[in-house]
Amino acid sequence: MFKSRPLGVLVVTVALVAAACSSDSGEIDGPTIKIGSANFSESALVAEIYAQALEAEGYSVDRKLNIGSREIYKPALESGELDLLPEYIGTMLTFLGGEASSDSAATHSALQAAWEPEGISILDFAPAQDKNGLVVTKATAEELGVSRTSDLANFNGTLVFGGPPECPNREFCLIGLQSLYGLDFLEFKPLDVGGPITVTALESGEIDVALLFTSSGVILAKEFVLLEDDKGLQPAENLAPAVRTEILDAYGDRFANVLNAVSSVLTTTELIALNKAVEVDGEDPDKVAADWLDALGLS
Amino acid sequence: MIEFLGEVVAWFADPAHWTGVNGIPNRLWEHTQITVLATSLAVLVAIPPAVVLGHRKRGGTFVVGAVNIFRAVPSFGIVVLALPITVALGLGFGFWPTFLALLFLAIPPMFTNTYTGVAGVDSDVVEAARGMGMTERQIMTGVEVPAASPIILAAVRVAAVQVVATATLGAVVAWGGLGRYIIDGFAIQDGVLVFAGALLVAGLALVTEVGMSYLERAIVPDSLQTAGNEVAGIAV
Amino acid sequence: MIGFFSWTWVFDHLDDIWNRTVEHLLLTVIAVTVGLFISFVLAAYVLRTRRAYGPVTLATGILYSIPSLALFAFLVPVTGLSILTAEIGLVSYTLLILVRNIVAGIDGVPGPVLEAAAGMGYTRRQMFFGVQLPLALPVIIAGLRIAAVTTIGLVTVTALIGLGGLGFFILRGLSLFVSPVGTTQIIVGTVMSVFLALAVDFALVGAQRLLTPWARSKEAV
Numbered sequence: 001m002f003k004s005r006p007l008g009v010l011v012v013t014v015a016l017v018a019a020a021c022s023s024d025s026g027e028i029d030g031p032t033i034k035i036g037s038a039n040f041s042e043s044a045l046v047a048e049i050y051a052q053a054l055e056a057e058g059y060s061v062d063r064k065l066n067i068g069s070r071e072i073y074k075p076a077l078e079s080g081e082l083d084l085l086p087e088y089i090g091t092m093l094t095f096l097g098g099e100a101s102s103d104s105a106a107t108h109s110a111l112q113a114a115w116e117p118e119g120i121s122i123l124d125f126a127p128a129q130d131k132n133g134l135v136v137t138k139a140t141a142e143e144l145g146v147s148r149t150s151d152l153a154n155f156n157g158t159l160v161f162g163g164p165p166e167c168p169n170r171e172f173c174l175i176g177l178q179s180l181y182g183l184d185f186l187e188f189k190p191l192d193v194g195g196p197i198t199v200t201a202l203e204s205g206e207i208d209v210a211l212l213f214t215s216s217g218v219i220l221a222k223e224f225v226l227l228e229d230d231k232g233l234q235p236a237e238n239l240a241p242a243v244r245t246e247i248l249d250a251y252g253d254r255f256a257n258v259l260n261a262v263s264s265v266l267t268t269t270e271l272i273a274l275n276k277a278v279e280v281d282g283e284d285p286d287k288v289a290a291d292w293l294d295a296l297g298l299s
Numbered sequence: 300m301i302e303f304l305g306e307v308v309a310w311f312a313d314p315a316h317w318t319g320v321n322g323i324p325n326r327l328w329e330h331t332q333i334t335v336l337a338t339s340l341a342v343l344v345a346i347p348p349a350v351v352l353g354h355r356k357r358g359g360t361f362v363v364g365a366v367n368i369f370r371a372v373p374s375f376g377i378v379v380l381a382l383p384i385t386v387a388l389g390l391g392f393g394f395w396p397t398f399l400a401l402l403f404l405a406i407p408p409m410f411t412n413t414y415t416g417v418a419g420v421d422s423d424v425v426e427a428a429r430g431m432g433m434t435e436r437q438i439m440t441g442v443e444v445p446a447a448s449p450i451i452l453a454a455v456r457v458a459a460v461q462v463v464a465t466a467t468l469g470a471v472v473a474w475g476g477l478g479r480y481i482i483d484g485f486a487i488q489d490g491v492l493v494f495a496g497a498l499l500v501a502g503l504a505l506v507t508e509v510g511m512s513y514l515e516r517a518i519v520p521d522s523l524q525t526a527g528n529e530v531a532g533i534a535v
Numbered sequence: 536m537i538g539f540f541s542w543t544w545v546f547d548h549l550d551d552i553w554n555r556t557v558e559h560l561l562l563t564v565i566a567v568t569v570g571l572f573i574s575f576v577l578a579a580y581v582l583r584t585r586r587a588y589g590p591v592t593l594a595t596g597i598l599y600s601i602p603s604l605a606l607f608a609f610l611v612p613v614t615g616l617s618i619l620t621a622e623i624g625l626v627s628y629t630l631l632i633l634v635r636n637i638v639a640g641i642d643g644v645p646g647p648v649l650e651a652a653a654g655m656g657y658t659r660r661q662m663f664f665g666v667q668l669p670l671a672l673p674v675i676i677a678g679l680r681i682a683a684v685t686t687i688g689l690v691t692v693t694a695l696i697g698l699g700g701l702g703f704f705i706l707r708g709l710s711l712f713v714s715p716v717g718t719t720q721i722i723v724g725t726v727m728s729v730f731l732a733l734a735v736d737f738a739l740v741g742a743q744r745l746l747t748p749w750a751r752s753k754e755a756v
Contacts, residue, residue, distance in 0.1 A: 036697065039706075039710065040710065041710045041711060044707070044710070064616075064697040064698075065703075065707065066694070066703075066706050066707060066710065067616065067696070067697045068485065068486055068695065068696075069486045069487065071486070071487050071488035072485070072486070072488060072611065072616070072696075073616075075488075075612075075615065076615060076616040076697070079615055081615050081616045081617055081697070082616075082697075164486075165482060165483045165486045165487075166483075166486045166487050169487045187320055189473070190470075190473065190479065190482075190483060191392075191473045192473065192709075192710070195709075195710050196710070196711070196712055196713045196717075197382075197392050197472070197473050199713075200386055200391065200392060200713075201391075201392070201473075204391060206391065278711070278714075279711075279713075281714075282711075282713065282714025282715060282716055282717075283714075283716065284541075284543075284544055284547065284716045285711070285716070286547070286548070287547070367684075367733065367736055368729065368733065370681070370684050370685075370732075371684050371687070371688070371728070371729045371732030371733055371736070372688070372725070372728075372729055373687070373688035373689075373691040373692075373702070373705075373725060373728045373729075374688060375688070375691040375692050375694075375702060375705060376691055376702075376705050376721065376724055376725030376728060377725065379705050379706075379708065379709050379712075379721050379725075380705075380718075380721050380722065380725055382709070382712055383539070383712045383713070383717070383718045383721070386712070386713075460600075464600065464602050465602075467602040467604050467605070468604065468692075470604075471695075471709070472709075478602070478604065481602065481604050481605045481608055482604070484608065485604070485608035485611070485695070488611070488612060490609065490612055493605055493608045493609050494605075494609060496605060497601055497602060497605035497606075497609065500601075500602050500605065501597070501600050501601060501602075504600050505600070
């Protein structure tokens with residue numbers, strides 16, 4: 001086989017076959033939409049939902065999931081390496097230097113205004129919110145008698161806190177916990193972004209307090225206790241698609257409508273159920289996304 | 300550029316970066332510790348069986364095949380793959396998956412190169428030793444291992460340096476070590492932190508390389524000293 | 536964790552696996568090809584100016600010793616989450632072994648052979664392409680094999696910058712590792728990467744046999 005075919009021709013053939021097979025031949029003409037996500041499962045799941053909804057309409061899509069943190073994917077979105085990704089309005093607005101509040105509509109408009117100069121448009125926001133949440137095990141909650149975040153201040157200097165590596169740099173993570181709540185942890189352990197490593201660490205007692213997400217499917221399933229954000233550190237964190245204005249202009253209303261339709265039915269309850277299917281029941285996220293869209297008639 | 304390097308120097312000069320769990324001494328210690336442990340255990344596990352098999356010249360084809368396969372295994376994959384295994388075994392994340400992955404990566408090149416070195420010892424010399432009445436065991440320890448020592452030690456040296464470099468991936472499974480600076484720096488796009496981490500790893504790798512070279516020079520019999528005998532190893 | 540491997544996932548994602556394998560192969564081919572080209576240029580320079588061998592080896596060696604994670608992380612703010620970033624990193628890691636092997640291969644051509652060729656009136660150029668290069672081929676291809684296999688392993692790390700080829704599955708599996716869907720992806724990403732490396736290695740050995748017909752009677756390593 002090899003003796004009759006130079007390596008070069010083989011490689012070119014593979015490349016051609018690849019080009020033919022890999023591009024999801026969408027019926028709609030236009031640039032392929034590069035969909036990105038942050039490196040945690042909810043972000044990847046919502047991005048997958050966007051992707052499948054768009055593919056169902058006939059758009060051609062390229063998935064670039066699990067791209068690190070905001071510092072990494074924001075420049076990529078602005079420079080056109082990514083076209084679309086799911087964002088959380090409160091944290092993103094603050095990241096851009098704006099003031100986020102618990103008012104979803106106001107925060108959303110402020111975000112649109114703040115990011116528009118960089119050529120990014122924010123489509124309709126979903127009712128679903130996902131905020132940072134401090135979580136302890138049931139046993140810890142009982143032992144320490146804590147139910148609110150401010151209760152933790154009574155144990156300053158004794159508790160180990162685990163969360164995403166970027167937590168010490170985040171307004172709504174360590175920075176806010178220290179300045180607003182006056183919390184002082186014994187140690188901060190960089191783990192993963194509200195993922196299985198953090199959950200495992202909390203369960204095994206390697207950390208006392210974990211940073212998870214309020215829409216996480218794990219909290220209820222594992223009977224963890226989500227501490228109340230009694231001082232209101234966390235702003236409104238509705239999910240909304242962030243898309244390059246250029247792409248929006250190229251494709252027009254039909255494109256926006258697909259994503260807005262998805263957002264309109266994505267409630268926090270739905271989001272928790274979706275997360276649970278992936279994080280707790282161990283289902284294939286691609287299937288979970290597909291089934292959800294099917295059930296809602298959006299694919 | 301100069302400005303950037305100035306920032307890196309400032310990072311190193313900051314006393315806050317020398318204290319605590321995330322300070323340079325602790326991360327350096329973690330990194331060194333795992334390197335020493337993984338390399339030592341790999342030596343114990345890989346070399347004796349390889350010497351025996353090489354002496355008996357048994358299993359040659361397997362060894363050649365194994366070289367290729369293990370060279371092809373991606374370290375990133377192994378580190379991540381070790382995670383569910385160690386969690387299932389109750390060993391948790393962080394140290395254990397990183398350690399197991401490093402073992403897995405260090406053992407094959409040590410094994411194969413030791414085998415090749417021992418099997419490649421001049422058969423005339425071995426025959427002569429046999430003729431002198433040496434037992435098989437004496438031949439292995441007194442003739443073959445010393446004769447193959449340049450190759451064996453070179454393999455250990457290369458493996459140790461590989462371990463230092465690959466241990467940086469441990470940060471992906473929430474381990475510490477110097478990779479922490481690289482991963483955390485990458486997460487917040489702090490180029491200074493990434494650079495500082497890379498510098499420390501490169502420095503440790505260099506120290507390991509030089510240190511092991513001295514060890515080689517000390518152990519290998521004078522008549523067999525070879526200058527910088529490079530043995531192809533697995534890279535990160 | 537009940538069950539480590541989910542064949543269902545595999546069959547549901549055959550398309551994705553194929554696409555990512557192709558992506559992986561393309562990233563590798565580009566890196567090794569560009570690396571080979573640059574290495575030839577460097578090697579030619581070194582062969583002409585012997586004193587440069589030390590510095591060139593040092594420079595490529597330093598590049599090689601930078602942990603891949605750090606190199607990619609460092610390039611991102613400069614060249615973005617792009618194939619360029621990945622390739623700059625990947626190419627850098629091939630240079631050390633390729634330059635070394637090209638130089639060693641050309642150097643390894645026996646003196647008498649060169650003299651004979653000169654005696655037969657070969658020009659310098661004819662000598663290089665007609666004598667030195669072909670005879671150096673086994674050593675060069677040996678280096679190429681190592682470079683290719685190494686690159687295939689490194690491509691997985693580019694998953695952290697949005698690419699990855701088969702590394703995409705490894706990274707995805709990491710965030711889902713407590714379920715069979717996650718572990719399956721890690722296994723598939725790792726195992727397919729090994730298969731790909733073995734296939735490329737095999738192909739290069741085949742290419743070597745093809746290109747060095749005079750050596751066919753001997754055992755090829």
